[in-house]
Amino acid sequence: MTLKPTMNDVAKEADVALGTVSKVLNGDATVKPRLRERVLLACQKLNYQRNSIAASLRSKQTHTIGIIIPDIINTFYATLVERLENLASAAGYTVVIVTTGEDAARADTRIEILRQRQVDGMIVIPSLNGSSHLPAAIGQEMPCVIVDRIGEDDPYPTVATDNVDAAYQGTRYLLSLGHRHIVLAVNSPNLWNTQERITGFEQAIREANARGEIRNVGMTVEAARMSLAALFRDEGRPTALFTANNLVTLGAIHAQQDTELSVPDDMSLLAFDDFEWLRLVRPAVSAIQQPIDQIAVDAWRLMFQQVSKRPIATRNVRAGAQLIIRQSTAAPELRGRKLGVL
Amino acid sequence: MTLKPTMNDVAKEADVALGTVSKVLNGDATVKPRLRERVLLACQKLNYQRNSIAASLRSKQTHTIGIIIPDIINTFYATLVERLENLASAAGYTVVIVTTGEDAARADTRIEILRQRQVDGMIVIPSLNGSSHLPAAIGQEMPCVIVDRIGEDDPYPTVATDNVDAAYQGTRYLLSLGHRHIVLAVNSPNLWNTQERITGFEQAIREANARGEIRNVGMTVEAARMSLAALFRDEGRPTALFTANNLVTLGAIHAQQDTELSVPDDMSLLAFDDFEWLRLVRPAVSAIQQPIDQIAVDAWRLMFQQVSKRPIATRNVRAGAQLIIRQSTAAPELRGRKLGVL
DNA sequence: ATACAGTTATGAAACGTTTCATAAGTTGGG
DNA sequence: CCCAACTTATGAAACGTTTCATAACTGTAT
Numbered sequence: 001m002t003l004k005p006t007m008n009d010v011a012k013e014a015d016v017a018l019g020t021v022s023k024v025l026n027g028d029a030t031v032k033p034r035l036r037e038r039v040l041l042a043c044q045k046l047n048y049q050r051n052s053i054a055a056s057l058r059s060k061q062t063h064t065i066g067i068i069i070p071d072i073i074n075t076f077y078a079t080l081v082e083r084l085e086n087l088a089s090a091a092g093y094t095v096v097i098v099t100t101g102e103d104a105a106r107a108d109t110r111i112e113i114l115r116q117r118q119v120d121g122m123i124v125i126p127s128l129n130g131s132s133h134l135p136a137a138i139g140q141e142m143p144c145v146i147v148d149r150i151g152e153d154d155p156y157p158t159v160a161t162d163n164v165d166a167a168y169q170g171t172r173y174l175l176s177l178g179h180r181h182i183v184l185a186v187n188s189p190n191l192w193n194t195q196e197r198i199t200g201f202e203q204a205i206r207e208a209n210a211r212g213e214i215r216n217v218g219m220t221v222e223a224a225r226m227s228l229a230a231l232f233r234d235e236g237r238p239t240a241l242f243t244a245n246n247l248v249t250l251g252a253i254h255a256q257q258d259t260e261l262s263v264p265d266d267m268s269l270l271a272f273d274d275f276e277w278l279r280l281v282r283p284a285v286s287a288i289q290q291p292i293d294q295i296a297v298d299a300w301r302l303m304f305q306q307v308s309k310r311p312i313a314t315r316n317v318r319a320g321a322q323l324i325i326r327q328s329t330a331a332p333e334l335r336g337r338k339l340g341v342l
Numbered sequence: 343m344t345l346k347p348t349m350n351d352v353a354k355e356a357d358v359a360l361g362t363v364s365k366v367l368n369g370d371a372t373v374k375p376r377l378r379e380r381v382l383l384a385c386q387k388l389n390y391q392r393n394s395i396a397a398s399l400r401s402k403q404t405h406t407i408g409i410i411i412p413d414i415i416n417t418f419y420a421t422l423v424e425r426l427e428n429l430a431s432a433a434g435y436t437v438v439i440v441t442t443g444e445d446a447a448r449a450d451t452r453i454e455i456l457r458q459r460q461v462d463g464m465i466v467i468p469s470l471n472g473s474s475h476l477p478a479a480i481g482q483e484m485p486c487v488i489v490d491r492i493g494e495d496d497p498y499p500t501v502a503t504d505n506v507d508a509a510y511q512g513t514r515y516l517l518s519l520g521h522r523h524i525v526l527a528v529n530s531p532n533l534w535n536t537q538e539r540i541t542g543f544e545q546a547i548r549e550a551n552a553r554g555e556i557r558n559v560g561m562t563v564e565a566a567r568m569s570l571a572a573l574f575r576d577e578g579r580p581t582a583l584f585t586a587n588n589l590v591t592l593g594a595i596h597a598q599q600d601t602e603l604s605v606p607d608d609m610s611l612l613a614f615d616d617f618e619w620l621r622l623v624r625p626a627v628s629a630i631q632q633p634i635d636q637i638a639v640d641a642w643r644l645m646f647q648q649v650s651k652r653p654i655a656t657r658n659v660r661a662g663a664q665l666i667i668r669q670s671t672a673a674p675e676l677r678g679r680k681l682g683v684l
Numbered sequence: 685a686t687a688c689a690g691t692t693a694t695g696a697a698a699c700g701t702t703t704c705a706t707a708a709g710t711t712g713g714g
Numbered sequence: 715c716c717c718a719a720c721t722t723a724t725g726a727a728a729c730g731t732t733t734c735a736t737a738a739c740t741g742t743a744t
Contacts, residue, residue, distance in 0.1 A: 006730055017694045022732060030692060052458045053398045054730035058699050062395065072427075073420045082414050085441060094455060097439050099427060113436060116394045253622055277619040280595055348700055359724045364702060372722060396700035400729050 005046040014042035025050060056118065065303060066114035066122040067097045068107060075275045076246065076292065077125065080147070083296030084123065091304060093120075100127045111137045120307045123299055124156075125149055128188055143306035147299050149193050150316075157302040157315045161290045163193055166321035167200030170242060170270055170288045171212075173323055175204060178331045179240040179268065181211040183231065185252065186244040187224060189216055197244050197272065213238070217248055224251025225258065232259040232267070239332035240268040246275060253281055264330035274324055283327035291319040347388040356384035367392060398460065407645060408456035408464040409439045410449060417617045418588065418634065419467065422489070425638030426465065433646060435462075444469045453479045462649045465641055466498075467491055470530055485648035487641050492658075493534050499644045499657045503632045505535055508663035509542030512584060512612055512630045513554075515665055517546060520673045521582040521610065523553040525573065527594065528586040529566060531558055539586050539614060555580070559590055566593025567600065574601040574609070581674035582610040588617060595623055606672035616666055625669035636661040 007025075011018045016035060023031050024039040042048075056062045065088055069077045081097055088095050096119065100107040104127045114122060121143035126134060128149075135155050138144050150158040167184075174182055184201045186194050198214055205212030217227035228251055231237055243249040249271040256263055263269050263283055271278060274287035298317045305312050349367075353360045358377060365373050366381040384390075398404045407430055411419045423439055430437050438456065442449040446469045456464060463485035468476055470491075477497050480486055492500040509526075516524055526543045528536050540556055547554030559569035570593055573579055585591040591613040598605055605611050605625055613620060616629035640659045647654050 008730080018731090019695065019733080020693060023693085026732085032692065035693080049454075050458050051399075051460060051730055053395060053404065053460050054699090055732070056395050056699095057393075057399050057701085057730080058732040060699075072414065072424050073417065075415065075417075078415045078420050082441060085414075085439075089440075089452075094438065094440075094459065096436065097427075098431075098436075099424060110431075112391075116392050117436065118393060118395050250622075257622070257624070277622070280592075280599070280619070280623055282599070282624055350700080360701090361703080361725065362723060365723085368702085374722070377723080393700055396729090397702070398729095399700080399731085400702040402702095402729075 004051075005048045006051070007048075009046055010039065010042045010048050013046055014038045060118075062118050062120055063092055064094050064096055064117070064119045065307075066111075066117075066119040067095050068100060068110060068114075068122060068124045069097065070100050070102045070125060070127055072097065072099050074246075076273060076290070079292050080125075080296055083293060084300060087296060087300040091300075102127045102129070104129050104133075108133075108137045115139070115142070121145075121303050123147060123303055126151070128191060143303060145299050145302045145306075147295060149191060151192050157306075157312060157317075159295050159298045159302065159317045159319070160193070161295065161321050162318040163196035164200040164203075165318075166288050166290075167197040167242075167244075167272070168204045169200075169321070169323060170272065171201045171204035172208075173325075174240045174242065174268060174270060174329065175208045175210060177240075177268065177329060179210070179238075180208075180332075181238040182240045182242060183213045183215050183238040184242045184244060185215050185217050185224070185228060185231075185248045187217055187219055187248050189214070194244060201242065211238075217251060221247055221250045221254065224248050225254040228252050228255035229258050232256065232261045237267065240270065240329070242270045242272070244272050246271070246273040249273070249278070249285070249287075253285070263328050265333055268330055268332070269328040279326065286326045286329040287324050289322045289324050291321060294319040346393075347390045348393070349390075351388055352381065352384045352390050355388055356380045402460070404460045404462055405434055406436050406438055406459070406461045407649075408453075408459075408461040409437050410442060410452060410456075410464060410466045411439065412442050412444045412467060412469055414439065414441050416588075418615060418632070421634050422467075422638055425635060426642055429638060429642040433642075442469045444471070446471050446475075450479045457481070457484070463487075463645050465489060465645055468493070470533060485645060487644045487648075489637060489641050491533060491535050499648075499654060499659075501637050501640045501644065501659045501661070502535070503637070503663050504660040505538035506542040506545075507660075508630050508632075509539040509584075509586075509614070510546045511542075511663070511665060512614065513543045513546035514550075515667075516582045516584065516610060516612060516671065517550045517552060519582075519610065519671060521552070521580075522550075522674075523555075523580040524582045524584060525555045525557050525580040526584045526586060527557050527559050527566070527570060527573075527590045529559055529561055529590050531556070536586060543584065553580075559593060563589055563592045563596065566590050567596040570594050570597035571600045574598065574603045579609065582612065582671070584612045584614070586614050588613070588615040591615065591620070591627070591629075595627070605670050607675055610672055610674070611670040621668065628668045628671040629666050631664045631666050633661040633663060 007018055007021045011021045016039060020031060020035065021039055024036050067081060067084060069081065072078055085095050096114065098110040100110065107127050122138060123145045125148045144156040146154045146156050146158045148160050150160045188194055201212060217224040224247065232255055241252060243252050252269060261267055269285055271285050271287040274289035278285040278287050302312060349360055349363045353363045358381060362373060362377065363381055366378050409423060409426060411423065414420055427437050438461065440452040442452060449469050464480060465487050467490045486498040488496045488498050488500045490502050492502045526540065530536055544554060559566040566589065574597055583594060585594050594611060603609055611627055613627050613629040616631035620627040620629050640661065644654060
């Protein structure tokens with residue numbers, strides 16, 4: 001009783017062959033109801049629990065997917081992970097989540113461990129600095145999907161928000177309110193994501209023949225806070241600020257409170273990436289909401305198609321974002337305009 | 343080249359016995375440097391990667407710890423998981439995170455899967471409704487640590503905030519500001535956690551001979567919002583509100599914005615459980631900050647002691663919380679008092 | 685009865701490690 | 715130079731499944 005019962009024990013108890021027990025437990029149809037019953041009964045009686053390590057060794061399938069993300073505390077990634085876990089477990093898969101803290105070297109270590117654990121596939125959100133050598137660490141044969149921070153020429157299927165369009169739509173919205181001078185605040189300009197958002201922004205600006213600027217506000221919330229506070233105090237400030245991700249948005253809200261700039265009277269604020277608390281700060285912040293559910297569904301689909309060796313139709317999925325209008329965006333006041341022009 | 347190299351291949355390449363390769367890779371000291379070098383070289387040459395599934399099958403150790411939490415999107419749990427993952431991976435362990443969505447049945451399913459995957463231990467934050475039958479699902483022999491939502495008589499080691507003391511200190515602080523009528527808003531009164539917070543609250547109230555009430559505001563943010571908005575509009579409202587967890591806090595902030603009650607002029611607000619955004623809403627909310635780092639360290643220690651079969655000194659660890667004073671708490675205004683007394 | 689084609693059940697091999705009893709090699713003392 | 719006492723290397727067994735070739739049943743048509 002001290003040792004866990006194995007399939008062998010079950011086989012003896014039910015007086016059948018070992019292989020038959022395996023068949024029953026794997027739902028093989030070529031076993032007659034009578035026997036099946038006997039086996040199931042024996043399992044129950046012995047309180048048998050399958051050892052999936054042994055199963056994996058033989059079958060070379062772990063039914064495990066590794067998920068590699070920069071940071072689980074970030075709500076965007078946490079939400080994505082939660083959705084992915086639900087989808088995976090519904091399909092009989094377990095997920096192993098590893099975090100990199102934006103450190104490519106650590107990412108490599110973790111990927112190595114996942115490989116050793118024989119995961120069936122990996123869903124990866126690359127670290128800021130290291131997507132180029134990712135294929136080397138992951139390997140060619142490993143099923144893989146790159147999510148969110150896709151690169152220019154990823155060798156794996158990719159899923160992400162349609163950043164160009166999202167930034168374009170957001171900028172168009174600000175322009176439609178009457179803004180003629182808009183700043184896009186970014187913090188990691190060499191990320192492909194950011195490049196795309198800049199592209200969308202600039203296209204809208206160009207079409208409207210307005211004035212658009214890109215401002216790099218640094219890698220931390222505090223850096224962004226400082227940089228944007230300086231911007232807010234500048235008489236030549238824009239009439240609208242578009243923050244390119246939630247770290248920058250956080251810095252902007254801090255800066256707004258530091259400088260007591262009135263939003264949206266003195267300046268409109270539009271955030272890329274929505275999250276719960278944007279509804280609760282005052283004024284509530286308008287935002288571009290990324291299609292997290294859609295991204296999760298597509299990422300899982302692309303992963304599942306690979307692990308079940310089905311062909312993949314579209315390798316690069318782009319999901320559309322949605323504009324959520326709250327209180328932080330409005331038409332620019334003339335006063336503000338004048339100051340800006342001065 | 344198409345097949346992955348195994349230890350056998352390495353052994354052949356280095357012209358040593360299979361067992362020797364195993365020894366080298368496990369850092370066994372009884373192998374001479376010369377041989378070790380040969381083996382390591384062969385590994386490199388073949389680009390060998392250990393198959394930990396096979397290792398686990400034989401050694402009956404997976405170096406994997408299951409972490410069972412209600413919800414990964416909740417910042418408190420996400421932070422805890424992040425800390426635990428760091429501690430675990432530093433010790434050569436991998437964590438598998440599963441979420442229950444507060445559903446005890448789903449928790450059971452996930453625990454079953456973790457057992458099948460032969461995890462070495464489990465760190466569990468029980469679901470709201472199901473900690474009583476947990477031992478049945480987890481099993482006696484499984485190393486386990488219960489975190490945060492401990493029960494009255496858990497059979498496993500436990501780690502949690504010292505809720506009684508934290509609530510006591512928070513209430514004392516409000517009393518020290520001069521408040522004589524305080525409401526503690528809770529949402530899951532039968533949770534042991536909540537019971538403890540109520541105990542601490544009531545003790546402080548009793549000692550000060552003040553007026554304290556417990557108000558059950560329901561299980562969702564929306565329910566709390568409604569319930570608290572009603573409270574805020576009530577002329578007989580208290581001069582201070584103490585929210586017992588972050589879900590209720592969220593409801594309170596919504597309700598405050600709905601009713602435009604002035605905080606802290608008309609009412610002080612103190613939150614149990616601090617999180618980043620409490621600094622960014624206006625007024626910034628004072629809070630009891632739970633010692634997440636401490637909890638993670640203790641939980642991991644208790645787990646590690648179990649899996650490495652070391653004796654455990656203190657089975658039930660309670661970590662002290664910290665009061666963070668921001669802008670939402672102040673002395674009650676006389677005007678407010680009068681209204682309240684009327 | 686007999687042969688034949690389907691169905692069902694069997695049991696040995698295989699998966700890639702770790703473990704451990706034992707063989708082989710090494711050292712030092714008499 | 716031999717033996718005891720270590721140290722170091724070996725290789726077979728074991729871990730608990732899945733897989734698959736084959737054996738044992740069925741039932742039907744001759």
